[in-house]
Amino acid sequence: MNDQAVGLTPPPEGYTDWLTELKSRIHTAQQRATLAVNRELVLLYWQIGRDILTRQAAQGWGAKVIERLALDLRAAFPEMKGFSPRNLKYMRAFAEAWPDAQFVQQAAAQLPWGHNLVLLDKLPGPETRRWYAAKAIEHNWSRNILAMQIDARLLERTGAAVTNFSTSLPKPQSDLARESLKDPYRFDFLGLTDKAREREIEIALIKHVTDFLLELGAGFAFVGRQVLLDVGGDEFFIDLLFYHLKLRCYVVIEIKGGKFKPDHLGQLGFYLTAVDAQIKHPQDGPTIGLLLCTSKNKVVAEYALRNTAQPLGVAEYKLLESLPAELQTSLPSIEQIERELAGSDDAP
Incomplete structure (x- = not known):
C-alpha cells in the first residue's frame, strides 16, 4: 500500500x-x-x-x-x-x-x-x-x-582428497584448501548410475546446483559451466568454474568418467594457467584445480602431483550403484535435461 x-x-x-x-x-x-x-x-x-x-x-x-x-x-x-x-x-x-x-x-x-x-x-x-x-x-x-x-x-571425507597443496600453496592457505576438498564426493542426489557419461553428470550437477554446492561445502560460489577460454585464437571450455570465498581464489573442476590417468592433470593445469592469466584478479590467490574421477590409484595420483607447482587435487565421485529397472525408465534423458536448461535460460 x-x-x-x-x-x-x-x-x-x-x-x-x-x-x-x-x-x-x-x-x-x-x-x-x-x-x-x-x-x-x-x-x-x-x-x-x-x-x-x-x-x-x-x-x-x-x-x-x-x-x-x-x-x-x-x-x-x-x-x-x-x-x-x-x-x-x-x-x-x-x-x-x-x-x-x-x-x-x-x-x-x-x-x-x-x-x-x-x-x-x-x-x-x-x-x-x-x-x-x-x-x-x-x-x-x-x-x-x-x-x-x-x-x-x-x-571421514573432509580433507581426504589427494593434493599437492602442502608444496604448492603457502600456509595457512594450504591447510584451508586441503580441508575444503573431500574424497569421495557423493552425487547420489543426481539419480544417475555409474554408467552416466561426463556430459550427463555435468548438466545434472548444474540442474541440482543447490545440492551440488552443499556437497562441495561452505565457501564455494558457482561461476559457470563450459566457461570459454580463448587462448591464441583457439577455444577451450572449462567443465565447471567456481570461486571460493574463504580462499579468495577460483576453483576449476574437471569431471572424468573413468579411472584417473596422469595425463588428465596436463589439461587441468593448462586451464589453471589460462584462468590465472585471463580471469583472476591480481589480489586473488592462485587458482586451484580439482579433478573428479570415478576411481583412482592413490599412489599413482600422488606421483602425478609430486612434480607440479600448480595447486591440484584428485578425488573420486560416487553415483548410485544401481537402480531398479522401473526407476531407471522414469529418469529424465539427457535430451530432456538439456531442453529444461534451455527453457530456463529463456525465461524472463
Missing part, C-alpha cells in the same frame, strides 16, 4: 534509509532474543539431566523416577513442552555425553535442542560430536542438513 492510499505525505529525505536500518536492528534483536531463549533452554535441560544422573547414582533411584518426574513437571508447568519421559531421558543422556559444563555453555547451547538430539542419536563419541557441532554452528545448518551430513560421513 502506498502513501497516497493511506493519506500520508511522502516521507522526508533520509527516512527510507533510516527505516531500513531500523528494520535490520529489530531483526537482529529478534535473532539475539531467540538465541538467548534457546541457550537458556538447553542449559536448563543439561542441568535437569545432570541432576537426574547425580541423584540416581547417589541415591540409587531407578528408571521409574523419570516417569514420576515427567508427570509432576507437566502438572506444575502445563504450558511448557519438553517434559515428556522420552525428553527427560534425552536430558539425562545429554548430561552424560557432555559432563563439561563449560563446553555446554560455549558450544552445545549455541545449537537448538533438536540439533543436540541428532548428535546424541547418530554419533557414538565426544570427538565426532564436537566436530559436527562446530560445523553446524559455523555453517548454520538446519537439523535436517546436520543429519544428512552425518549420514554422508562428512568428517
Whole structure:
C-alpha cells in the first residue's frame, strides 16, 4: 500500500534509509532474543539431566523416577513442552555425553535442542560430536542438513582428497584448501548410475546446483559451466568454474568418467594457467584445480602431483550403484535435461 492510499505525505529525505536500518536492528534483536531463549533452554535441560544422573547414582533411584518426574513437571508447568519421559531421558543422556559444563555453555547451547538430539542419536563419541557441532554452528545448518551430513560421513571425507597443496600453496592457505576438498564426493542426489557419461553428470550437477554446492561445502560460489577460454585464437571450455570465498581464489573442476590417468592433470593445469592469466584478479590467490574421477590409484595420483607447482587435487565421485529397472525408465534423458536448461535460460 502506498502513501497516497493511506493519506500520508511522502516521507522526508533520509527516512527510507533510516527505516531500513531500523528494520535490520529489530531483526537482529529478534535473532539475539531467540538465541538467548534457546541457550537458556538447553542449559536448563543439561542441568535437569545432570541432576537426574547425580541423584540416581547417589541415591540409587531407578528408571521409574523419570516417569514420576515427567508427570509432576507437566502438572506444575502445563504450558511448557519438553517434559515428556522420552525428553527427560534425552536430558539425562545429554548430561552424560557432555559432563563439561563449560563446553555446554560455549558450544552445545549455541545449537537448538533438536540439533543436540541428532548428535546424541547418530554419533557414538565426544570427538565426532564436537566436530559436527562446530560445523553446524559455523555453517548454520538446519537439523535436517546436520543429519544428512552425518549420514554422508562428512568428517571421514573432509580433507581426504589427494593434493599437492602442502608444496604448492603457502600456509595457512594450504591447510584451508586441503580441508575444503573431500574424497569421495557423493552425487547420489543426481539419480544417475555409474554408467552416466561426463556430459550427463555435468548438466545434472548444474540442474541440482543447490545440492551440488552443499556437497562441495561452505565457501564455494558457482561461476559457470563450459566457461570459454580463448587462448591464441583457439577455444577451450572449462567443465565447471567456481570461486571460493574463504580462499579468495577460483576453483576449476574437471569431471572424468573413468579411472584417473596422469595425463588428465596436463589439461587441468593448462586451464589453471589460462584462468590465472585471463580471469583472476591480481589480489586473488592462485587458482586451484580439482579433478573428479570415478576411481583412482592413490599412489599413482600422488606421483602425478609430486612434480607440479600448480595447486591440484584428485578425488573420486560416487553415483548410485544401481537402480531398479522401473526407476531407471522414469529418469529424465539427457535430451530432456538439456531442453529444461534451455527453457530456463529463456525465461524472463
